[in-house]
Amino acid sequence: MPASPSTARAINDRLALRLLQQDGPLTATQLKTLTGLSRPTVADLVDRLQDAGLVRVVGESGSDRRGPNARLYGIVADRAHLAALDVRTDSVAVAVADLLGVTLAEATLPIGSDTGTRFAVERAVGMLERTARTAGTAPLHSVGIGAPGLIDPVTGELRNTAGLPAWHGGLVRELQQRLSATVLVENETNLAAVAEHRIGAAQDRDTFVLLWLGHGIGAAVMLDGKLRRGASGGAGEIGFLPVPGTSGVPSSVNCEGGFHSLVGSAAVCELAARHGIPAWGPSADGAQEQEQDPAAAFAVRAALRVGDAAGEAFLSELADRLALGAASVVSVLDPGCLVLAGEVGRAGGDVLAARVEERLARMSPLRTEVRAGMLGGGAVLRGALFAAREAAQDALFSPGG
Structure with missing residues (x-):
């Protein structure tokens, strides 16, 4: 049955x-070419979108042609403002962005293990x-939160998980109650996979598995x-x-x-x-490099930088350990691509990825390319921003939004 005119x-x-969001700004002629719509239809939709403030x-x-230049149309970026939070066991990072995903402000807050839930x-x-x-934003439209632990797929709530601070669940509940914004919660590793898929190491892959190598260890499965x-x-x-x-x-x-006992940060x-x-x-400029990198990531960088026998032995054993867990994932899912993400994955870069790939080739008949993540620890925050932006788009880009 054909769609109704309004649909x-x-x-x-x-x-x-x-x-307009992906490729803009665009002229009406460019929109006509990209959408395949007629010129009058494009003119009507441009008028509608301008009237809606979008x-x-x-x-x-x-x-090069004669006559006046064509008007360029773009998304009204400040039509909605978004926020993203990366909730770790010892800190919270936040970013605020506009509807185009441009970051307007960022901050990080350390939270000690002895901090009470209410205070945190x-x-x-x-x-x-x-x-x-x-x-300088108006009230937030959508907030995306990345947190470790299990997210109930039905309710979207962060489930209580042993080993995680009690303030994690309290923070999510407080934000949902206090903010008028839409608040979305997603597992941190899943958000990292979204970010690496959109703008990182897996842009050309619709099927892959991401291994998050940070304080803890996790995986995200992206299929089709x-x-x-x-x-x-x-x-x-x-x-x-x-x-x-x-x-x-x-x-x-x-x-x-x-x-976790083999490849977690400790x-x-x-x-x-x-x-x-x-x-x-100390880093090259004399600063303490651990301020930029967690300890495990610093160790990997140090081993690569020195390049001596001890560093080679360390990297070799680390690759052996990573391949043990990765082989199980590969044998069950056959993803064809494995992304070593998080701070440790990025620190290891192509060198560590190549070592893990070589070991997987010896352990499994299923060919698997191993890549280093490009976004490091920032992948979670970027993924949370994508989640918040999509929620805002779904609301604003729909009829009556």
């Missing part, structure tokens, strides 16, 4: 807005509010361009994966003895110490 207009409007003239396009929540909420004011979260939201909890080389097996409430630092590789120290 057809809504579809055309959303298509034009997506093109599009405006932002300049003129030079042309108030400090984090206060930081978000101050950052929004610094950016869609995240796969699992029945309970736990797809990718690879830290609990039983692997050889640990002192025991994990339990339902503790991943010690699982893959395990990487212990491995580095055994090989005489420092986990912190």
Whole structure:
């Protein structure tokens, strides 16, 4: 059955807005070419979008032809403001952006392990509010939050998870109650995969697995361009994966003895110490590099920088460990591509990725390309911004939005 006129207009409007966001600013002629719509239809939709406050003239396009230059139309970036939060076990990072995803202000708040839940929540909420004011924004339209742990796929709520600070759940609930904005919560590793897919190492891949290598270890599964979260939201909890080389097996409430025990930050630092590789120290300009990199990532960079026998042995053993867990993922999913993300994955770069790929080739008949993530620890914040922006688009780019 053909679409009704109103439905057809809504579809055309959303298509034009997506093109203006991705490729804009654009002229009416360019919109006609990209959408395949007729000139009168494009003229009508441009008028509608201007009347709705979503599009405006932002300049003129030079042309070799005679006559006046064509008007350039662009998204009204300040039509909505967004925020993203990256909630870690010991800190919260926030970014505020416009509808085009341009970051307007950022801030980071350390939160100690002995900080009470109420105090931690108030400090984090206060930081978000101050950052929004610094950016000069109107009330936030949508907020994306990336957090470790399980996100209920039905309710979207952060589930209580052993080993995580109690203030995590409190912060999410407080933001949902205090803000008039739409608040979305997603697992941090899933958001990192979205970011690496959009602007990072997996832009040309619709099917891949991302391994998050940071304080903890996690995985995100992207199949045919869609995240796969699992029945309970736990797809990718690879830290609990039983692997050889640990002192025991994990339990339902503790991943010690699982893959986490081999490649989590503490395990990487212990491995580095055994090989005489420092986990912190001065950078080239004399500053403490650990201020920019977590200890495990610093150790990997140090091993690559020195390039001696000890560094080679450390990197070789780390690649062996990573390949153990990755081989299980590859054998079940056959993703064809594995992205080593997070601070440690980015620090290891192409060198560590190549070592893991070589080991996987020996362990599995399924060919798997291994790539280093491009976004490091910033991938979660970028992914959270994408989530917030899509929520705003769905609301604003729909009829009556």
